[in-house]
Amino acid sequence: MMNAENRRTAMLLIPISLVLIGYVLYPSIETIIESFKSQDAFSFKNYEDFFGSKASANLEALWNSVWISILSVFFSALIGVPLAFIFNRYDFPGRKFFSSVAIMPIVLPSLVGVMAFMFLYGEAGLVPNAIKDLFNLSEVPFSIGGVSGILIVHAYTMYPYFYMTTSSALRNLDPSLEEAAFNLGSNRFKVFWKVTFPLLTPGLVAASLLVFMVSMASFSAPFLLAGGFRVLSLQIYFSKINGDLEMAATQSVILSVVSILFLLFMRWFQERKDYRMASKGIGAHRSEVNNPILKWTMVTIGILSMIILLLPHATLLILSLVPEGAWTWQTYPTAFSLENFKLLFEDPNIWDPVRNSLVMSFIACIGVFVFGIITSYTLVKRKFVGKNLLDILVMIPWALPATVVGMNLILAFNEKSIFSFGSILVGAYWILPLAYFIRFLPLVVRSTNAVLEQMDDSLEEAAKNLGAKWFYTFRRVVIPFILPGVLSGTLLAFVQAVGEFPTSVLLYTLDNRPISIEIMNQLRMFNIGQAAAYGMIQVALISIVIFISDKFLGIKAERSL
Amino acid sequence: MSSVQLTNITKKFKDVTAVEDLNLTINEGEFFTFLGPSGCGKTTTLRMIAGFYYPTAGTITFNDRDMTKVPPEKRNTGMVFQNYALFPHMSVFENVAFGLKVRKLNKSDIKRKVMDVLEKVRLEQYYDRQVSQLSGGQQQRVALARALVIEPDILLLDEPLSNLDARLRDQMRTEILRLQRDFGITTIYVTHDQVEALTMSDRIAVFNMGKCQQVGTPLDIYNNPVNDFVAQFIGETNLFPVEPEITDEQIKVYKLKDSNFKIHAKHKKSEISDDKHSGLYMSIRPEAVRLKNEKMEGNNVVEGVIEIVQFTGASVHFFVRVDKSITVRITRLNKGPHTYFNEGDKVFVQLPEEHIRIVPKAGE
Numbered sequence: 001m002m003n004a005e006n007r008r009t010a011m012l013l014i015p016i017s018l019v020l021i022g023y024v025l026y027p028s029i030e031t032i033i034e035s036f037k038s039q040d041a042f043s044f045k046n047y048e049d050f051f052g053s054k055a056s057a058n059l060e061a062l063w064n065s066v067w068i069s070i071l072s073v074f075f076s077a078l079i080g081v082p083l084a085f086i087f088n089r090y091d092f093p094g095r096k097f098f099s100s101v102a103i104m105p106i107v108l109p110s111l112v113g114v115m116a117f118m119f120l121y122g123e124a125g126l127v128p129n130a131i132k133d134l135f136n137l138s139e140v141p142f143s144i145g146g147v148s149g150i151l152i153v154h155a156y157t158m159y160p161y162f163y164m165t166t167s168s169a170l171r172n173l174d175p176s177l178e179e180a181a182f183n184l185g186s187n188r189f190k191v192f193w194k195v196t197f198p199l200l201t202p203g204l205v206a207a208s209l210l211v212f213m214v215s216m217a218s219f220s221a222p223f224l225l226a227g228g229f230r231v232l233s234l235q236i237y238f239s240k241i242n243g244d245l246e247m248a249a250t251q252s253v254i255l256s257v258v259s260i261l262f263l264l265f266m267r268w269f270q271e272r273k274d275y276r277m278a279s280k281g282i283g284a285h286r287s288e289v290n291n292p293i294l295k296w297t298m299v300t301i302g303i304l305s306m307i308i309l310l311l312p313h314a315t316l317l318i319l320s321l322v323p324e325g326a327w328t329w330q331t332y333p334t335a336f337s338l339e340n341f342k343l344l345f346e347d348p349n350i351w352d353p354v355r356n357s358l359v360m361s362f363i364a365c366i367g368v369f370v371f372g373i374i375t376s377y378t379l380v381k382r383k384f385v386g387k388n389l390l391d392i393l394v395m396i397p398w399a400l401p402a403t404v405v406g407m408n409l410i411l412a413f414n415e416k417s418i419f420s421f422g423s424i425l426v427g428a429y430w431i432l433p434l435a436y437f438i439r440f441l442p443l444v445v446r447s448t449n450a451v452l453e454q455m456d457d458s459l460e461e462a463a464k465n466l467g468a469k470w471f472y473t474f475r476r477v478v479i480p481f482i483l484p485g486v487l488s489g490t491l492l493a494f495v496q497a498v499g500e501f502p503t504s505v506l507l508y509t510l511d512n513r514p515i516s517i518e519i520m521n522q523l524r525m526f527n528i529g530q531a532a533a534y535g536m537i538q539v540a541l542i543s544i545v546i547f548i549s550d551k552f553l554g555i556k557a558e559r560s561l
Numbered sequence: 562m563s564s565v566q567l568t569n570i571t572k573k574f575k576d577v578t579a580v581e582d583l584n585l586t587i588n589e590g591e592f593f594t595f596l597g598p599s600g601c602g603k604t605t606t607l608r609m610i611a612g613f614y615y616p617t618a619g620t621i622t623f624n625d626r627d628m629t630k631v632p633p634e635k636r637n638t639g640m641v642f643q644n645y646a647l648f649p650h651m652s653v654f655e656n657v658a659f660g661l662k663v664r665k666l667n668k669s670d671i672k673r674k675v676m677d678v679l680e681k682v683r684l685e686q687y688y689d690r691q692v693s694q695l696s697g698g699q700q701q702r703v704a705l706a707r708a709l710v711i712e713p714d715i716l717l718l719d720e721p722l723s724n725l726d727a728r729l730r731d732q733m734r735t736e737i738l739r740l741q742r743d744f745g746i747t748t749i750y751v752t753h754d755q756v757e758a759l760t761m762s763d764r765i766a767v768f769n770m771g772k773c774q775q776v777g778t779p780l781d782i783y784n785n786p787v788n789d790f791v792a793q794f795i796g797e798t799n800l801f802p803v804e805p806e807i808t809d810e811q812i813k814v815y816k817l818k819d820s821n822f823k824i825h826a827k828h829k830k831s832e833i834s835d836d837k838h839s840g841l842y843m844s845i846r847p848e849a850v851r852l853k854n855e856k857m858e859g860n861n862v863v864e865g866v867i868e869i870v871q872f873t874g875a876s877v878h879f880f881v882r883v884d885k886s887i888t889v890r891i892t893r894l895n896k897g898p899h900t901y902f903n904e905g906d907k908v909f910v911q912l913p914e915e916h917i918r919i920v921p922k923a924g925e
């Protein structure tokens with residue numbers, strides 16, 4: 001029987017399925033098909049090449065990606081977890097300020113962050129050279145690059161995952177549990193290993209898996225720092241540049257399989273082990289640090305980590321003030337001015353990428369906003385068969401590395417298809433907004449799901465009971481209820497789209513080249529100041545968004561990751 | 562105002578039967594209560610009347626108009642949800658005005674009606690508050706006002722008092738009754754609290770496991786329960802399994818199962834459908850049992866020992882053991898210390914014939 005409710009569900013499902021099938025499923029399938037093609041015939045040759053001796057660089061890249069990711073998890077945890085403990089468990093002067101600085105890496109888009117690190121600690125970096133001059137050394141004492149560079153950048157950009165999960169777990173941990181253990185006669189060490197740590201493990205495991213996935217997919221860091229070092233996400237890009245689409249597809253499939261396996265494992269783990277605290281309402285207790293030595297040690301740790309954490313931001317700001325030609329062969333920049341920012345508004349060639357990024361991200365975000373609300377509403381509030389399937393379909397772009405999303409689009413839309421309305425999208429303007437839409441749809445759906453799940457079904461029922469039709473209810477009750485959450489998700493998607501590099505570098509054209517591509521170009525031309533000024537725009541945008549979410553939408557920055 | 566008629570209503574959720582073959586008529590202007598333990602199908606029935614569920618079988622009519630398949634927004638019922646379901650992003654005024662806006666009334670009418678109803682629930686000075694700034698009792702009254710302002714044909718209340726503390730619950734009970742009488746509106750009230758049901762209702766339907774056990778006035782239900790479930794669920798009672806011994810027109814004697822006690826009872830033939838019923842119980846309310854320290858005249862007198870004395874203020878409960886398997890519960894008004902018995906006292910207990918009800922076991 002098809003009653004009114006079922007009809008409505010069907011009406012919602014039709015556009016959702018069309019979009020997801022057309023722009024998520026179909027491109028993925030095209031990639032898989034391509035990976036089994038060799039000279040237009042079905043074959044396993046690409047996979048034989050990948051795992052065989054013929055293209056051994058691939059296997060090496062896969063292996064490199066895996067161990068780099070494992071080490072990234074290790075180092076991120078090594079920084080994030082102790083910091084979370086210190087800032088959440090001890091009270092000392094400046095604690096609040098330090099703890100808000102601790103999440104500052106999230107305002108640096110990955111490409112911009114890597115750039116800042118290069119100029120800070122690289123061969124010609126400010127810090128090594130400053131030390132060299134300070135101590136009159138003949139050579140720079142150290143410099144990052146290659147593997148060490150990638151690892152340091154990963155640790156810096158990814159430790160907030162550990163810091164935030166650990167902090168929130170510590171805040172939610174009922175102090176009476178630990179007190180009970182002390183009361184039963186355990187010592188500090190035992191209490192930590194037997195009570196605190198087991199309660200933190202679910203969060204830690206989730207953060208580990210997330211960091212692993214993110215660094216498997218990481219593109220900007222290897223792109224700028226790797227040198228001759230190979231990782232899989234970068235190999236895909238090189239294969240594509242060399243015109244070997246079949247191998248690029250094969251590499252994409254393999255990278256995706258690894259990522260999706262991890263995603264599934266993560267879901268399974270979260271469902272299996274989610275012990276939330278039964279009690280609530282008791283704020284975290286902080287031990288006040290009275291021992292002066294300990295207290296000043298903590299303050300020193302706080303100040304030192306603050307300096308290290310903010311150095312990239314400061315570097316970026318300084319670099320953005322260096323006009324073209326003022327820092328080429330010199331050890332330090334020789335002049336400072338607002339030239340780069342002025343040029344942004346005066347030179348259309350410089351302004352164009354900013355406008356492109358803003359316009360394309362805006363288009364993508366309107367799509368993500370509307371489509372995200374509908375999809376999330378259908379997923380959370382409607383009953384239908386195949387819900388799990390739809391859920392997975394929505395989350396695929398989240399699990400897939402950005403490079404793979406880009407490859408999927410290339411392989412699906414380098415010829416005419418009904419989903420591109422009969423035109424070839426590769427090389428056209430619209431492919432980038434489409435890519436941003438797909439990349440950031442899961443983010444908005446996830447944040448909308450979270451608020452919709454908080455909305456009791458009885459609200460909609462109450463509206464209906466008072467005589468409101470479905471659409472009126474949706475407009476007047478559902479949307480206003482979820483709007484803050486959706487808006488903050490969409491704003492976050494917007495700033496991430498503005499900074500997006502991996503899909504941009506695969507899909508851009510001259511007409512729509514976005515900021516990140518222009519940063520790359522300016523770096524190539526050694527016009528570091530202009531590149532940094534572009535970076536500053538992104539940092540400013542992200543800061544504004546976090547501020548708005550926090551002040552007006554009541555969404556904490558911690559939740560936005 | 563409407564009457565409501567449920568005819569042969571059955572509701573199944575996959576393989577769970579939430580409501581089975583229910584027949585009920587709720588009269589115009591009546592305060593009608595669904596009473597029963599958790600999971601017995603009260604909410605399900607109420608939601609079918611509101612239109613949130615469609616029955617698997619059977620029909621629902623309001624005033625002879627078939628409503629079985631009508632969507633909820635076209636039924637003109639006013640529902641008060643257990644969690645109130647107030648719209649958190651709207652003020653008190655906007656919440657109450659919602660149903661009127663849907664009905665496209667003009668602004669001044671909306672304003673007048675909303676302020677009228679807010680005055681009725683004594684919240685007129687709170688009209689511009691956000692609902693999150695109200696206390697539980699105030700939120701509850703906003704929910705009531707929102708349901709009443711649309712002048713519904715039927716008012717539906719699903720355990721509206723269960724989130725409130727005891728004192729507020731008392732207050733709101735009176736408030737709801739007052740409003741119901743004021744508006745003279747047909748009201749269906751769901752609760753699992755028997756005191757609430759007995760004090761408020763014109764009539765009560767007692768549910769168990771998806772089936773309606775008995776429909777009647779509070780007096781009727783308390784004094785003449787139709788089976789062991791109703792006897793036990795409403796009020797306190799002494800319930801013992803019995804077997805018939807002599808059951809002719811004048812004398813009726815039953816034997817308590819697993820003992821030799823003979824119980825004499827007086828009841829009309831019609832009260833039990835079938836004396837040869839597989840399981841029979843005798844039920845007697847604790848306040849009807851007589852207790853003395855000397856042997857009494859008449860039938861059904863047994864000797865026992867006071868095992869427990871509970872003092873509750875207005876009354877005193879005694880648990881008297883008369884046999885190794887039988888304890889009788891007795892309630893007496895508190896008439897001063899000289900009337901108390903002590904634990905361990907030897908006493909006589911009489912179960913007066915006219916207060917004994919013989920009831921069948923509730924059908925499975």
Ligand SMILES: Nc1ncnc2c1ncn2[C@@H]1O[C@H](COP(=O)(O)OP(=O)(O)OP(=O)(O)O)[C@@H](O)[C@H]1O
Pocket residue numbers: 574577578579597598599600601602603604605606753
């Ligand atoms: N949407 C549903 N899907 C499946 N089963 C349901 C659904 N709603 C109710 N049930 C089942 O139907 C039965 C009756 O539920 P109902 O909510 O009507 O009970 P109730 O009398 O209101 O109980 P309570 O006093 O706990 O609110 C229960 O066994 C319940 O599990």
Ligand SMILES: [Mg+2]
Pocket residue numbers: 603604605
């Ligand atoms: Mg219920």
